[in-house]
């Protein structure tokens with residue numbers, strides 16, 4: 001049953017419920033809706049929209065499925081696991097199963113190449129990284145306070161950190177001229193801007209590896225951020241949920257390594273957000289954690305975690321899976337290899353039509369540079385191109401402006417949520433688009449075949465789509481399958 005977002009009596013509801021702090025009125029989420037209305041299927045809907053707006057890691061499920069088959073007692077709903085059913089069903093301690101926290105701590109160490117140690121007693125559960133971010137925001141900031149966030153950044157932060165907490169986010173502007181690096185000068189500028197507006201800054205939130213850039217923060221940058229927060233006596237929240245998606249050199253450096261190497265810093269200011277949504281590809285399990293070096297945050301967070309515990313059934317399964325070192329080693333190596341291969345397939349596929357991506361070595365996406373396709377460097381022009389890509393090229397990619405990127409023309413394109421064949425179709429559509437738009441000359445040999453394959457119309461329908469997509473009638477209902485908790 002669909003619930004119309006219009007004609008509701010908002011006076012009956014709270015300010016939070018009726019505000020648009022959920023951030024879903026954004027092209028980022030509208031793109032998903034366009035996909036859901038017309039999803040690509042190789043045989044049933046070959047002209048449909050291909051979903052490239054979803055940062056899912058679906059390339060290594062065969063390895064997980066093999067493990068599940070070989071370990072039936074890890075699942076309590078099997079004949080082999082049934083004897084544990086009752087104990088699992090009644091367990092509801094908000095500390096979590098000790099074996100779960102131990103296994104997650106060990107997994108985090110392994111992902112960081114053993115260069116950092118994690119104390120299981122500092123692990124606090126939450127419903128995915130989404131819940132973890134909100135929990136941290138509740139613990140560290142009051143309504144009206146702000147976090148500085150290097151941009152471009154994951155659009156979900158606008159919901160996760162702000163909506164229910166009343167906290168604000170102030171972008172630390174990143175620029176393509178230095179590959180969107182986080183600089184001390186940009187952090188100072190954002191800090192001063194907030195102060196001028198009488199906004200109290202409570203912390204910095206970094207994402208390493210970055211969503212949407214797929215790049216890593218280097219040692220020097222991490223040290224400079226730690227020094228910055230220490231000098232200002234504000235917090236540092238490090239989202240490291242893409243830690244195991246690194247597929248090429250250089251290695252990932254966790255904030256925990258920086259602390260262990262020795263740096264002048266009050267550890268009470270440092271907190272890590274982690275989840276299994278990206279590294280293992282399990283966003284549906286909602287396994288998120290806060291790892292804080294601050295005892296008070298651990299204690300308070302643990303009480304708050306009552307609102308978003310990881311189910312005991314999931315804890316039990318994850319504990320068994322992550323305690324199997326052979327499985328973990330195999331999964332991590334193979335997952336990184338497959339992600340690397342996909343990255344190469346995608347970026348090499350774009351090269352012949354003159355499209356480049358920011359050089360990256362992690363994540364489930366590329367940061368694609370289409371600046372030269374814009375008639376003018378404006379957000380309006382970016383949105384026009386985005387609408388063409390969704391509705392005519394039939395690819396759901398996400399425009400840079402939805403990541404608070406200040407330079408129009410960048411797009412995030414996810415490449416790990418589809419099979420090889422779908423990736424080929426997506427690449428072919430981009431190539432066709434480039435040839436047809438006149439950006440690239442059709443190679444003489446291919447000319448006839450391309451002409452036959454050119455099915456994109458590029459008719460002048462932009463205005464219609466603006467209205468269609470942005471219309472409140474298209475807002476997803478609370479029960480709609482369109483609504484995903486995260487991306």
Ligand SMILES: Cc1ncc(COP(=O)(O)O)c(C=O)c1O
Pocket residue numbers: 055127128129130131154156207211239241275276277283287288486487
């Ligand atoms: C940087 C970042 N943080 C947090 C999340 C939310 O993750 P989870 O599914 O664990 O809630 C995402 C999801 O895309 C993300 O990209």
